[in-house]
Amino acid sequence: MNATVPVWRAALLSAALLFAFLFAWEMAVQGSATGGPATVDPELAALLSPEAARGSQTAMPAPTAIGKRLLELLSDPFHQRGTNDQGIGIQIAWSLWRVMAGFLLAAVIAIPLGFVIGMSPLLNAALNPFIQVLRPVSPLAWMPLALYTIKDSNISSIFVIFICSIWPMLLNTAFGVASVRREWLNVARTLEAGRWRTAMRVILPAAAPTILTGMRISIGIAWLVIVAAEMLVGGTGIGYWVWNQWNNLSIADIVIAILMIGLVGLALDRLLGFIAQAVAWQE
Amino acid sequence: MAKLFDRLCGCGVSHSADFTCAEEAPRDGTGELGRAVNEAAMRAAFPEASTRRAMLTAFGAGTLLAAIEGFLPLQNAREAMAQATGAPEKRDLKIGFIPITCATPIIMADPMGFYRKHNLNVEVIRTAGWAVIRDRAIAREYDAAHMLAPMPVAMSLGIGVANPIPFSVAAIENINGQAITLANKHRDKRDPKDWRGFRLAVPFDFSIHNYLLRAYVAEAGLDPDRDIQIRSVPPPEMVANLRADNIDGFLGPDPFNQRAVFDGVGFIHLLTRELWDGHPCCAFAVPRSMITDTPNTYAALLRAIVEATAHSNNPANRVEVANAIHGPNYLNQPLTVVQQVLTGTFADGLGGVQRVPNRIGFDPFPYHSMAVWILTQMRRWNQLPRDVDWRAVAEQTFLALDAGRVMRDLGMAVPANPLRTETILGKTFDPTQPEAYMASFAIKRN
Numbered sequence: 072m073n074a075t076v077p078v079w080r081a082a083l084l085s086a087a088l089l090f091a092f093l094f095a096w097e098m099a100v101q102g103s104a105t106g107g108p109a110t111v112d113p114e115l116a117a118l119l120s121p122e123a124a125r126g127s128q129t130a131m132p133a134p135t136a137i138g139k140r141l142l143e144l145l146s147d148p149f150h151q152r153g154t155n156d157q158g159i160g161i162q163i164a165w166s167l168w169r170v171m172a173g174f175l176l177a178a179v180i181a182i183p184l185g186f187v188i189g190m191s192p193l194l195n196a197a198l199n200p201f202i203q204v205l206r207p208v209s210p211l212a213w214m215p216l217a218l219y220t221i222k223d224s225n226i227s228s229i230f231v232i233f234i235c236s237i238w239p240m241l242l243n244t245a246f247g248v249a250s251v252r253r254e255w256l257n258v259a260r261t262l263e264a265g266r267w268r269t270a271m272r273v274i275l276p277a278a279a280p281t282i283l284t285g286m287r288i289s290i291g292i293a294w295l296v297i298v299a300a301e302m303l304v305g306g307t308g309i310g311y312w313v314w315n316q317w318n319n320l321s322i323a324d325i326v327i328a329i330l331m332i333g334l335v336g337l338a339l340d341r342l343l344g345f346i347a348q349a350v351a352w353q354e
Numbered sequence: 355m356a357k358l359f360d361r362l363c364g365c366g367v368s369h370s371a372d373f374t375c376a377e378e379a380p381r382d383g384t385g386e387l388g389r390a391v392n393e394a395a396m397r398a399a400f401p402e403a404s405t406r407r408a409m410l411t412a413f414g415a416g417t418l419l420a421a422i423e424g425f426l427p428l429q430n431a432r433e434a435m436a437q438a439t440g441a442p443e444k445r446d447l448k449i450g451f452i453p454i455t456c457a458t459p460i461i462m463a464d465p466m467g468f469y470r471k472h473n474l475n476v477e478v479i480r481t482a483g484w485a486v487i488r489d490r491a492i493a494r495e496y497d498a499a500h501m502l503a504p505m506p507v508a509m510s511l512g513i514g515v516a517n518p519i520p521f522s523v524a525a526i527e528n529i530n531g532q533a534i535t536l537a538n539k540h541r542d543k544r545d546p547k548d549w550r551g552f553r554l555a556v557p558f559d560f561s562i563h564n565y566l567l568r569a570y571v572a573e574a575g576l577d578p579d580r581d582i583q584i585r586s587v588p589p590p591e592m593v594a595n596l597r598a599d600n601i602d603g604f605l606g607p608d609p610f611n612q613r614a615v616f617d618g619v620g621f622i623h624l625l626t627r628e629l630w631d632g633h634p635c636c637a638f639a640v641p642r643s644m645i646t647d648t649p650n651t652y653a654a655l656l657r658a659i660v661e662a663t664a665h666s667n668n669p670a671n672r673v674e675v676a677n678a679i680h681g682p683n684y685l686n687q688p689l690t691v692v693q694q695v696l697t698g699t700f701a702d703g704l705g706g707v708q709r710v711p712n713r714i715g716f717d718p719f720p721y722h723s724m725a726v727w728i729l730t731q732m733r734r735w736n737q738l739p740r741d742v743d744w745r746a747v748a749e750q751t752f753l754a755l756d757a758g759r760v761m762r763d764l765g766m767a768v769p770a771n772p773l774r775t776e777t778i779l780g781k782t783f784d785p786t787q788p789e790a791y792m793a794s795f796a797i798k799r800n
Contacts (some may be wrong), residue, residue, distance in 0.1 A: 118694055123618030128597060139669040155480040156683035215489075219516075220491040222493035224486075305482030314482050318453055319686040333586065 076281075091094070093134040100133040132323040140323045141330075159312060159327075163335060166301065166308040169225075170293045170339075173232025181237045182282060185244025186270065189278070190299065195245060206238040210296040214303050226302040228308075235296045243285025246280030259273035285349035290343050294336045442651040444497070445474055450481040450490055451500040453685045454589060454607040455526045457717055458675060459687070460500050463662035465678045471661075480684075484558040491518055491641065498655060500527065501639040504728045507751045508560040510642075513738055514690065520642035523720045523752045524629055524652070525659050527636040530627035531695070531714030532563060532568075533611035536603035536619045537596050537769045544623065546574035555587035555595065555604035562635050565731035566626055567605040572797040576602040578691050578735075579799070596620050607635070608695040608714065609687050614703070616691050621703030625713055630778040632717070634724045645756075653760075660718045660760045667716040672696040719761065720752035722772040723785035730788050736799040737740035744788050 116124040124128060132140075148160030188195045208232045217227035251274050259269045301310025309332060316324035447469075451457040461478050463469050469476040481487045484502060488509065491499040503523060512518030536543070543549065556563040568578040578584055587595060592604040597619040604610075605626070614620035626633060635767060638659050645652050666675055673693060679685050680692040694700035698713035725748035732738035754772035761768045776783045783791055792798070 115701055115705070115707050118616070118690060118699075118707065120616050120618065122615060125617070128619050129617040153683040154477050155686075156681070217491070218489045224490060224493075224495060303482060303486065305486060306479065310557075311482070315480070315686060317594075320590055320593060323476075333575070 074192025077118050079319070097133045097135060099111060100130050137323045137326050141327050144324075144327060157307070159309075159331065161307045162307060162312040163226075163331060164200070166297050167309065167335070169229050169301075170232055170310065173229045174236050174290055174293045176229070177233045177237040177293075178240060178286065181240035181285075181289075182244050185241045185282075185285075186248050186274075188241070189245040189248025190270075190274070192249075195249065202238060202241065205234075206242075208234075210235045210299055211303065214300060218304070224304040228297070228304050231300045232293045232296055236293040239288040239292065240282070240285040243288070244278065244282045247285075248274055250281075251277045276350075279350040280347060280352070283343065283350055287340060287343040287347060290339050291336065294332070294339055298332055357564055364581060420698045434513055440650045442473055442654045443648040444651045447474060447476045447497040447651070448479055448495065449476055449498050449656065450479050450487050450496040450499070452484065452487065453480050453687075454636075455685070455692065455714060456531060456607050457500045458666045458679060458696070458714075459527055459609050459659055459662040460638060461679050462666060462675050463658055464674075465684075466662070466665070467559065467659045468662040468665070468691070469655075471799070472658040474651070474654055476658075477656075479685075484561075488515070491521070491639065494641070497644065497651075498524070498638065498640045501637050502558055502561040503634040503637040503724065504560040504565070504732070505558075505561060506637065506639045507725060507728055507747065508737070510751050511738065511742065511747065513732070520750075521639050522642050522645070522750070523637040523725075524633045524640045524656050525663060525718035525757050526720050526724070527638055527663070527718075529632050529634055529715040529717050530625065530712065532566070532605060532607055532626040532635055533615070534567070534603060534605045534623040534626070535592075535611045535614045535703075536623045537599065537601075537620050538703070540602060540619075541621065542657055546571050546576065549574075549602075550576060550581050552602040553583045553585065553600070554591045554603050555585045555606065557586070557589055559586055559590075559737070560732075562633060562728070563607070565728065565735075566629055566633065568735060569731070569779055570605075570629055572795070575797075577797050593617065593619060609685065609691045612691045612700060613687065615701050616694075617663075622700075625710060627710075627712065630776065632715070632776070633778075634720070636719075637720070645753075649713045656756060656760050657764070660757065660766075661764060663716045663718040664764065665767060669697075669711055692719075718757050719769055720754050720757055720772075721769070721774050722748035722752050722754055723756075723774045723776060723783070725752040726773075726785040726788050727776065727783055728776065730792050733792060733800055734795060734798045739800070744785075748785075 120129045144159050147327045148158040150156075150158040151161065188198055209344040213231050213234055214227065217230045218224065221230060223225050255273055255277060256269065264272065297308065298310035298313060301308035303310075305311045306315060309328060313325060313328045313332075316328065357736075371788045443613070449460060464476060464478050472521070479496070481490065487496075487499050487501060490496050490507060492509075492515070501521075501523075503526065505522050506521035507758075508514045509519045509521045529752050554567060558564065564584065567584065571578050571582055576582055585601065587601070587604070588602075589606050589610040592601065592606050593610050593614045596604070596614055597617070603620070603623065611620075611622055615622060640652065651780055666673055674697075676689065676693040676696045680687055680689045683690060695714060698711040699707065699709050700713070704706050722745065726744050729738065729742065729744055730748060733741075752772070758768045758772075773785045775785065781794075
């Protein structure tokens, strides 16, 4: 961590690593694909995949095949040919919409509640056991309960996002509010600022970076959760798309979905990162 | 047996059960059909036969019905059932399906226009699993759904769900069309006696797959709970698990048996029609309230489904149907795989090409005997821990009358009797003697 590395050198190394990885993958697939000679009669061969006709199993798709499929998908990402055949862009949009709905709902509740908990040691102590028990519950454990009580799969998936992304925001807000410097609060009191004025003008700006950290953790969790929730519930969204391609046993499409999920998750994290920078302060 | 069916016919005239009604049913809900509604309500209010009889003796049918009518709109139900076809009360419908070839009639009816022909605007929605289908059907997100034939029976009896939820099999989707697929390494283990320790997968606990596999290994002397392991696994994961050597085989729906062969990971050990020719697999299920709340919609939907089923069953249409449903909007599978299943000319994974045109069939008639057999197996493996009135449950969950009427209207041959003697695993199953059949098993839980 002493000398700073030039950006282009790091980028070059990244590209080289990626290329080496893809090349090794391509070679491995090519190697395993060359089975024995094709001695099967043509009628039978037409009923089997090319690999199975040679007496081996269908292989993992090579990076070139995945790349070709990626171009195919990205050439028409917003097509809509019936309920069950929609482009990958539409699916990502659905997931983003659900994540945003669940996440904003969680923020609307978690931040004021976190504020109250942070300002009141009594509430903090009283609510802490509940929060600690509910926080580690997996999203998939919530799903059957949500489906059973809410009786709407779309709202259930939003609820699951909500319930899983609320805790980091709540805890971070409470922590940020509770650890505002005593001196600053004392100054506010000396200036005879009211509770509301103190909260808005002193505590909120002081706790903002911590709150944003909580939100950044939450959005990451929400994006993790949506894929699992949609895989379970189905219908629309990138998680459903993964399930659907899994149903089709199409590994290339699943690899592409993983890539897409990763990129969108990165974008969401960066977005919250920029907002966090905007509210950061230096002592 | 014939009497049972007579009682359910709507024409109001007693006749032999061949559906040749001489007269129209009375439209006001009196007559036989109205009595059938009364009887069904009575059975629903007092499921225990002994209680029902005691109550009837004590209060008389009239008093009891009046009491039941206090909380059930029986008059509406009677009139609704007697009504002729009219415009559907609800035209926009959602039907959930699982992407397997068993769903063929439900999904081919969309691209091939069978729903539109009956003035319905149906959206068929691919669903992620049987439990999700069940939950979304219960939540009424779906107006009707593709289910495994035992599911409405289980749901109506309150097993596998929190409360009994009345669902019915309006029509059987497909008969046969399943297979036992084993991993390639087991090519020499074609006798189930050699399967001790095998890990085998089925799609769902309440499935004909589970019951057939259990019956098959039990017939070979293996206890399905102790000598092998049966796992509930979604069909696409069956192929992936077979490839990963995590299971030894599965009794599953197509196209996944064929997909395992296509991908070179398994071979077809046998087709389930070799175990029970004509066995039911999947069903077109409706909540029972649909029949009374929107009778015209129900009637139109049933006609569309029965027509689609008949069209799918014709061997001459099978290639066309495969073309219509293999794509990304429906099954999302390679065309050759779906075609092999539907045409019955397929690679068996052992190096041969087999020609079995009736590998899968589509016969909509929900024989009550199928429901009774399902109940015997639920009892046998203790999924159903109490005794039930076999026939009453069969009648209420497998709506043979409605399906038969639609089939007759379409000029299809209608079975004379909803109770049919079956040959299952070489053994005769007389649906009027389920207790004797139960008693004949050496291996059972109950």
